[in-house]
Amino acid sequence: xxxxxHHLVDAGVAKHVLVVGGENRLTGQSRDASIQALAQVGHxxxxxxxxxxxxxxxxxxxxxxxxxxxVTEEDLAxxxxxxxxxxxxxxxxxxxxxxxxxxxxxxxxxxxxxxLLDCCPVSDGGAAFVISRExxxxxxxxxxxxxxxxxxQHVTAAPALSELGAEIAIAKAKTVxxxxxxxxxxxxxxxxxxxxxxxxxxDLGLAxxxxxxxxxRSGHFGRDGDMPLNTHGGLxxxxxxxxxxAMAHLVETHLxxxxxxxxxxxxxxxxxxxxxxxxxxxxxxxxxxxxVR
Amino acid sequence: MSExxxxxxxxxxxxxxxxxxxxxxxxxxxxxxxxxxxxPDPVEKCASGAGTVxxxxxVCRAATPETRAHVPYNIVLVDTAEGFRMxxxxxxxxxxxxxxxARYQQFxxxxxxxxxxxx
Numbered sequence: 001x002x003x004x005x006h007h008l009v010d011a012g013v014a015k016h017v018l019v020v021g022g023e024n025r026l027t028g029q030s031r032d033a034s035i036q037a038l039a040q041v042g043h044x045x046x047x048x049x050x051x052x053x054x055x056x057x058x059x060x061x062x063x064x065x066x067x068x069x070x071v072t073e074e075d076l077a078x079x080x081x082x083x084x085x086x087x088x089x090x091x092x093x094x095x096x097x098x099x100x101x102x103x104x105x106x107x108x109x110x111x112x113x114x115x116l117l118d119c120c121p122v123s124d125g126g127a128a129f130v131i132s133r134e135x136x137x138x139x140x141x142x143x144x145x146x147x148x149x150x151x152x153q154h155v156t157a158a159p160a161l162s163e164l165g166a167e168i169a170i171a172k173a174k175t176v177x178x179x180x181x182x183x184x185x186x187x188x189x190x191x192x193x194x195x196x197x198x199x200x201x202x203d204l205g206l207a208x209x210x211x212x213x214x215x216x217r218s219g220h221f222g223r224d225g226d227m228p229l230n231t232h233g234g235l236x237x238x239x240x241x242x243x244x245x246a247m248a249h250l251v252e253t254h255l256x257x258x259x260x261x262x263x264x265x266x267x268x269x270x271x272x273x274x275x276x277x278x279x280x281x282x283x284x285x286x287x288x289x290x291x292v293r
Numbered sequence: 294m295s296e297x298x299x300x301x302x303x304x305x306x307x308x309x310x311x312x313x314x315x316x317x318x319x320x321x322x323x324x325x326x327x328x329x330x331x332x333p334d335p336v337e338k339c340a341s342g343a344g345t346v347x348x349x350x351x352v353c354r355a356a357t358p359e360t361r362a363h364v365p366y367n368i369v370l371v372d373t374a375e376g377f378r379m380x381x382x383x384x385x386x387x388x389x390x391x392x393x394x395a396r397y398q399q400f401x402x403x404x405x406x407x408x409x410x411x412x
Contacts, residue, residue, distance in 0.1 A: 042324060051368075059368075064348040111353065
């Protein structure tokens with residue numbers, strides 16, 4: 001939505017676009033209803049009758065990723081712990097209790113290898129922003145360029161792990177923006193599950209294959225690290241209310257880029273990378289943003 | 294359109310795929326055209342049921358009363374001998390790379406393909 005708004009404003013079709021997303025998935029329906037509704041993204045004839053859930057679709061991907069790149073369940077748990085650590089400092093986050101790798105490992109199995117704390121929660125929430133050519137405040141953030149890629153709809157038809165859409169989207173975004181990963185100072189990456197975050201960080205080039213967890217352990221993705229990541233706590237701990245959940249990554253990015261993130265403020269967020277994923281790693285958008293005043 | 298074979302999605306104990314007469318590619322999801330080259334009327338064929346496990350996920354939290362009665366159940370992706378990938382159920386202890394063979398069993402009121410290790 002943000003990419004489309006950017007293109008419409010950039011092309012002069014619209015002067016300003018208000019992008020809004022909000023849902024009450026937590027209080028508006030039962031958890032079962034949410035889980036069941038979301039599982040319908042599967043193929044209606046060839047997948048849904050088998051009783052998969054969204055965690056199962058990602059569980060399949062996780063099992064394969066772990067197999068190919070030597071990633072362990074403890075490695076994945078590191079991402080849940082990091083997102084929770086970040087959520088502790090955000091008053092609007094859904095979860096404020098610290099967790100450990102042991103807590104993640106001991107949490108209830110959902111769709112192995114994914115356990116409860118590897119999964120984002122069902123949440124209420126929303127987010128909104130304005131994309132405009134005109135200044136909306138003293139601080140200015142410009143979209144330098146974006147790219148998207150759509151390789152499949154259903155996980156059965158997904159390409160090999162080394163050919164997923166994130167790599168295609170980021171390559172396009174780099175080309176149109178002229179920004180390199182080495183220029184990026186803040187990262188906002190979709191994290192519906194721990195495996196999603198681990199894979200995307202590696203697909204985007206923010207860590208080498210199989211090494212994202214080690215970078216979490218070394219503090220690389222922390223508030224004071226070289227590449228602060230999802231400082232609001234991400235979908236995993238800030239919460240996931242659907243479209244608004246991923247938009248919260250952009251809201252946090254804007255707060256960081258404009259020096260308004262309070263006790264979560266990072267040293268330098270002058271250039272940021274935003275990456276979102278939809279479906280089951282089906283649809284990807286990468287976006288580079290730059291503070292211009 | 295070539296003859297439509299009945300498969301497990303229609304209650305028949307069979308796995309059906311399509312093969313393109315033009316480019317030779319195979320596909321699992323039934324379509325009126327080849328997803329690779331666009332040629333119409335791919336030919337329907339019955340698969341042998343043999344394959345190799347590509348990925349697994351043991352579902353422990355289901356969302357409906359019908360599926361909850363089966364928990365835990367193992368969702369698997371299998372690369373078939375014929376060259377297409379499919380989702381199915383399988384033994385809970387299947388590992389990636391295992392050679393498997395399909396049978397069929399009831400799940401939540403339907404017949405579904407179920408893979409076990411090949412002897």
